[in-house]
Amino acid sequence: MASLSDPDRRGLVNEAGFVLFSKLIEYKQKVARAKASDIVKYAFNEAANYVYGINDAENHSAFNLVEKREAIVIAGRLHNLFRPLKADKKVLVGPKFRGSGLISNCVGDVLVEQEALYEIKSGDRKTRSVDYRQLAIYAALIFAETGGVVKNISVVNPRTGVIVSVPTEDFSKEVSGQSAVSLFHSLVEAFSANLISL
Known part of the structure; x- marks a missing residue:
């Protein structure tokens, strides 16, 4: 549009x-x-x-x-x-994620059960890596709270009609060479690290 x-x-x-x-x-x-x-x-x-x-x-x-x-x-x-x-799944708009360490509490766009996490970007632009970093942080916060791994992460642009969806395991292997559990565990540790030196 x-x-x-x-x-x-x-x-x-x-x-x-x-x-x-x-x-x-x-x-x-x-x-x-x-x-x-x-x-x-x-x-x-x-x-x-x-x-x-x-x-x-x-x-x-x-x-x-x-x-x-x-x-x-x-x-x-x-x-x-x-x-x-x-119709058959719980669709949560505005899911709240409990912060961890340096990351404050935050609100995502759409979470469909533990299966899919969606970020809505309605600008006149293509999907960027920062969109997936945001999803990775949300997915890591879900992991920190529940121990579960969301199956897919997706960026949806309703203005352009583009949806880019990636299985979380594939995303994790591509960006870190690790499984999703290992990546999210590493992210949560990084969020929670004591970065203040005396």
């Missing part, structure tokens, strides 16, 4: 699309048009709080028709991807 929105507001539109998706995935039935309008307003308000901060959100939460349409398309594409999975 080519963006017609102001590039300076694209981050807001992308975030509003994700917030809208996170609300829509909660509903079991089609949302009435009047309620949908309220949800779109809510999504832009929440996105403005996140992107611009609570103190400046009021100045940025208004949206135009182009921005509204783009956010709805982003939300719709994400909904179409994750809704079928929700």
Whole structure:
């Protein structure tokens, strides 16, 4: 989807699309048009709080028709991807990960049971290595908390329609030459290392 929105507001539109998706995935039935309008307003308000901060959100939460349409398309594409999975699996939007050592508590985008971890990147760019580093940190935090290894890590760009999914074991072997358990154990140790010298 080519963006017609102001590039300076694209981050807001992308975030509003994700917030809208996170609300829509909660509903079991089609949302009435009047309620949908309220949800779109809510999504832009929440996105403005996140992107611009609570103190400046009021100045940025208004949206135009182009921005509204783009956010709805982003939300719709994400909904179409994750809704079928929700029929027989637990789809968690905004999973919270307990921090470890230097890494603070953080929130991911989508976790489907312990099977797949998704990072949503809605920009007009290709997938970058930093996206997978972020997923590796989240996966290591899951490992630190549960001892389990998520099976796949994926970057989804609903704006471009690209999904890049990699089995976690393959990713681990490619980037470190180790199994996923060994890589995540090493990462957790690095997070928790006492780096302060006296």
